[in-house]
């Protein structure tokens with residue numbers, strides 16, 4: 001097309017583009033797209049989708065909801081589309097040394113579709129026999145369960161998505177950790193778990209999901225938690241900060257039967273290099289594989305995804321309602337800025 005040649009030549013003579021780019025344009029000039037048309041292609045941000053709020057820190061004088069103690073938000077005029085520049089990108093891998101993921105958060109459900117879960121087995125405070133198989137049962141609400149992508153190649157590669165009813169499409173994990181003492185004051189090490197399982201089926205189709213702990217557990221004091229994830233394994237994102245938790249945890253103990261010998265359970269102190277669940281290879285190095293830090297393969301099958309496990313709740317930690325509490329299941333876009341110190345603002349208008 002003449003337009004392409006003309007612009008290309010102009011830019012080239014102005015020293016703005018190099019010959020390789022011009023040759024690229026010449027090749028593409030045989031198709032019907034102009035240079036300007038090409039800028040509307042998928043690799044460019046559609047300007048209608050720019051979230052102008054991201055260009056403000058939230059601390060500009062007169063901003064709704066402003067309060068002493070708040071941090072300034074990072075800003076970007078273009079949705080942080082190049083946020084990961086110069087960093088190792090996640091690119092579908094579980095990278096234990098950390099990485100930067102540039103995929104959008106995706107579709108956020110309405111408040112009437114927020115996920116909730118309760119562990120129905122074991123019960124809080126239960127005492128189970130050692131080395132004996134048991135089920136972890138979880139009743140979920142508003143999770144379109146049993147959907148998971150390849151965790152080795154597609155970890156965090158696509159946004160959270162909703163089904164036709166507005167529920168998050170995803171899956172649930174259960175993770176069991178040995179607490180030492182039941183009322184420990186020490187946060188358990190997230191890289192170590194006694195049992196981990198992604199529940200990759202839809203259970204009874206009514207939200208009741210189950211994982212069997214084959215072989216049971218050795219004697220000890222344990223915490224079992226759900227970790228509910230979207231299809232690409234990211235923690236689920238919710239529409240409002242002030243809400244009930246999407247996950248549940250309960251604590252239980254396991255006791256050796258009188259006169260029994262040493263525990264035979266294999267479910268003890270598992271970590272990311274030793275895991276019975278098919279949650280994909282964990283990348284030990286920088287995900288680059290070309291520098292000798294290949295994916296850890298320990299000959300025991302699949303590695304775990306113990307990393308990033310507790311990243312849930314995104315913005316829930318400063319007690320501020322961005323949206324008020326929409327009573328009628330309708331998210332109210334007006335920030336009311338008045339819900340403070342955990343007091344739910346009921347009207348949100």
Ligand SMILES: *[C@@H]1O[C@H](CO)[C@@H](O)[C@H](O)[C@H]1NC(C)=O
Nearest residue numbers: 087088089286288289290291
């Ligand atoms: C990936 O490997 C290439 C080739 O060895 C190297 O040039 C590059 O710096 C590596 N990237 C990272 C993020 O380490």
Ligand SMILES: *[C@@H]1O[C@H](CO)[C@@H](O)[C@H](O)[C@H]1NC(C)=O
Nearest residue numbers: 132133134135210211212213
């Ligand atoms: C786990 O639950 C399933 C389905 O209800 C049941 O068939 C199975 O016997 C249970 N397993 C154990 C170890 O309780």
Ligand SMILES: *[C@@H]1O[C@H](CO)[C@@H](O)[C@H](O)[C@H]1NC(C)=O
Nearest residue numbers: 191192269270271272273274
């Ligand atoms: C994970 O467990 C294996 C086998 O028990 C052990 O050799 C390894 O050091 C552990 N790794 C970490 C990070 O704890």
